[in-house]
Amino acid sequence: MRPNFSRLTVIPLLLAAALAGACSEQPGERTKSAEGVALLNVSYDPTRELYEEYNAAFAAHWQETTGQRVTVRMSHGGSGKQARAVIDGLAADIVTLALAYDIDAIHERANLLPASWQTRLPGNSCPYTSTIVFLVRAGNPHGVRDWGDLIKPGIQVITPNPKTSGGARWSYLAAWGWALARELGTAEALQNPSAAPGFAAAQQEARRFVSALYGHVPVLDSGARGATNTFVQNGIGDVLLAWENEALLVIEKLGAGKFEIVMPSISILAEPPVAVIDHNVDRKGTRKLAEEYLAYLFSARGQELVARHYFRPRSAELASVAARRFPPVTTFTVAAVFGGWTQAQAAHFDDGAVFDQIYATSKAAGGS
Secondary structure, rough: OOOOOOOOOOOOOHHHHHHHOOOOOOOOOEEEEEEEEEEEEEEEEEHHHHHHHHHHHHHHHHHHHHOOEEEEEEEOOOHHHHHHHOOOOOOOOOEEEEOOOHHHHHHHHHHHOOOHHHOOOHHHHHOEEOOEEEEEEEEOOOOOOOHHHOOOOOOEOOOOOOOOOHHHHHHHHHHHHHHHHHHHOOOHHHHHHHHHOHHHHHHHHHHHHHHHHHOOOOOOOOOOOHHHHHHHHHOOOOOOOOOOOHOOOOOOOHOOOOOOEEEEOEEEEEEEEEOHHHHHHHOOOHHHHHHHHHHHHHHHHHHHHHHHHOOOOOHHHHHHHHHHHHOOOEEEEEHHHHHOOOHHHHHHHHOOOOOHHHHHOOOOOOOO
């Protein structure tokens, strides 16, 4: 698949340099200065380019509206790792993470925002959606077309560690859902899989498939951008399990002649959420600014920037644009297949849960 974007250009820069990380702020850093007011947005890995442009647009909007200058500092990393940093004291005004569970954890473990945080903005506080795709090398030399091809002999799959990366958890669950649908016979069965005949046996087959898949993973980076650099810069692996926006960004930065995107038959509806960290903004006096910063993501301008950076916008007004830019894909939700993020986390990603079990088994077996 080759994206058909009018702004698509080949930029002769190495991805590691082109996608350089932004600075982090330490707990207690001053938020007000002679230059105005500052916010800290703690985000997950593949949003660097989006927020670089969005922050400039919001700062211009805020200064025009209020006359006040604002600086937005960024911290990027694996979503789970970022949530733990906030819990441990990183003084985020807002978090823009990969999945709701990570923000729930900030409430449950540190009580820095209310349990109802997801009701405060439209779309369950998710300004865009995304999904998981495959990035392969030019010509797709291994003929990868769907999830089942990832466990062919000799194929190496690059994906980050689901213990630290939100994107990796989406990828893991996408693979599980595909295997479940294959065993149940139809994608429609994923709307309520536990009610389908043979569900228990299908769950065991899904576990077998995902275990085999991780046997083909040679290295687990801590976040999505690290995995991208492992695949693109270091030349390791045959397939990258990637956020759709991250895969499209690779095509834009390095050119369609080096990599291709494969859309699997079934993937997952990824809904990355955003939230104000109440405890921190009230202490800093930045609540109104932080709330406006997130609300602007849902504005016409914010949604335009979301789409420009290859995330699927929520805006109905941009539906026709999204239809042209993004291919149709059959998706399922975490709620339908896994009972929501709390249940998915406990069953699959907590210490000693399914991922730990199957990864230990796959490594003991010698991988692929």
